[in-house]
Amino acid sequence: MKVIFACVHNAGRSQMAAAFFNLYCDSSKAQAQSAGTKPGITVHAEVLQTMKEVGIDLSQVKPQLLTDELAADAHMLITMGCGETCPMIPGLRRTDWALQDPKGQPIERVREIRDQVKNLVQNLVEELDVARVQSVSRTT
Numbered sequence: 001m002k003v004i005f006a007c008v009h010n011a012g013r014s015q016m017a018a019a020f021f022n023l024y025c026d027s028s029k030a031q032a033q034s035a036g037t038k039p040g041i042t043v044h045a046e047v048l049q050t051m052k053e054v055g056i057d058l059s060q061v062k063p064q065l066l067t068d069e070l071a072a073d074a075h076m077l078i079t080m081g082c083g084e085t086c087p088m089i090p091g092l093r094r095t096d097w098a099l100q101d102p103k104g105q106p107i108e109r110v111r112e113i114r115d116q117v118k119n120l121v122q123n124l125v126e127e128l129d130v131a132r133v134q135s136v137s138r139t140t
Contacts, residue, residue, distance in 0.1 A: 012102045
């Protein structure tokens with residue numbers, strides 16, 4: 001099963017979501033990719049910092065364009081609260097997570113957004129029944 005996390009610039013929320021999804025899911029059952037309709041050049045610095053705080057290094061990740069080829073074998077599209085500018089792909093189950101863009105936000109707010117993304121991803125992994133054994137342990 002392939003899940004695509006998408007936003008406009010593919011430099012924040014969708015990158016966090018794909019990284020958490022791939023961390024928590026059993027790769028033999030599912031995998032995630034992230035993309036954007038107008039990809040940026042790099043992942044936002046504040047996103048790199050807050051993800052590194054939880055042990056995920058996105059420094060080598062580059063934003064990419066959401067193309068028909070990328071979406072061709074996908075099963076689900078999760079958009080990241082980008083409203084009218086969110087991509088639509090006919091035939092894909094689509095869910096929108098109303099998340100604030102972390103770009104330019106104070107680091108404390110970016111941490112909150114990161115934690116929101118993490119919780120949504122953990123719920124999705126459980127809903128899809130693709131979790132690694134003992135990988136989705138919740139902390140308060």
